[in-house]
Amino acid sequence: MASGGVARGRLxxxxxxxxxxxxxxxxAKPATLPDGSVNLMIWKCVVPGKEGTDWEGGYFPVTLHFTENYPSNPPTCKFPRKFLHVNVYDSGDVCLSILGDAWKPSITMRQILIGIQDLLDNPNPASPAQDLAYDLFTKNMLEYRKRVRQQAKRYPSLV
Incomplete structure (x- = not known):
């Protein structure tokens, strides 16, 4: 079976x-193409902020892009551009160990999305991806938390 078959079968x-x-x-839903068919290689997802955190009330859009080499290689995961978080690049790309060096083919989409949810309120300042968020997080936590709460309000539930 071709590697693309493996990726699509797994997805x-x-x-x-x-x-x-x-x-x-x-x-988590595969993207729909203009002709109404499903594209299993791109998933539109929503990750809720955890209750009791500054992220609570936000429902954050994340897009997962899978390649034909999945599950040997991890998907890329993206928030919207300029998403404020220590471990999210300005491009929206998520910097998370299970999507990099710690990737294992046994990691599921569910584990990825829960890992991203956990990362929201537990950033890793040892691996910063964004200067603004890192500076606020390390030098002005009150302002960081305020901006996180404002960001959560920009992504309310759609239901």
Whole structure:
């Protein structure tokens, strides 16, 4: 079987599993092409901010881009451009260990999205991706938290 077949087969299985059991508040759907067909290689997702954190109330859009080498290689995960977070580049790309050096083919989409949710309130300042967020986080935590709460309000629930 070609590697693209492996990627699509795995994503088809993950889609079935996700539909049956997914974490409350999360969304993960393959992108729909103009002709109405499904593109399993691009997923439109929503990660809710955890209750009791400055991220609470926000439902943050994340796009997962899979390659034909999945699950040997991780997907790239992107928030919108200029998303304020220590470990998110200005481009929106997420810097998370399970998407890099710690990647294992057994990691599922569910684990990726929960990992991203956990990263929101537990950034890794040892691996900064964005100067503004890093500077605020390390030098002015009150302002960082204020901006995070403002950002959460920009991404309300769609339901």
């Amino acid at each position: 088809t299985e993950e889609r079935k599993t996700w539909r049956k059991t997914h974490p409350h508040g999360f969304v």
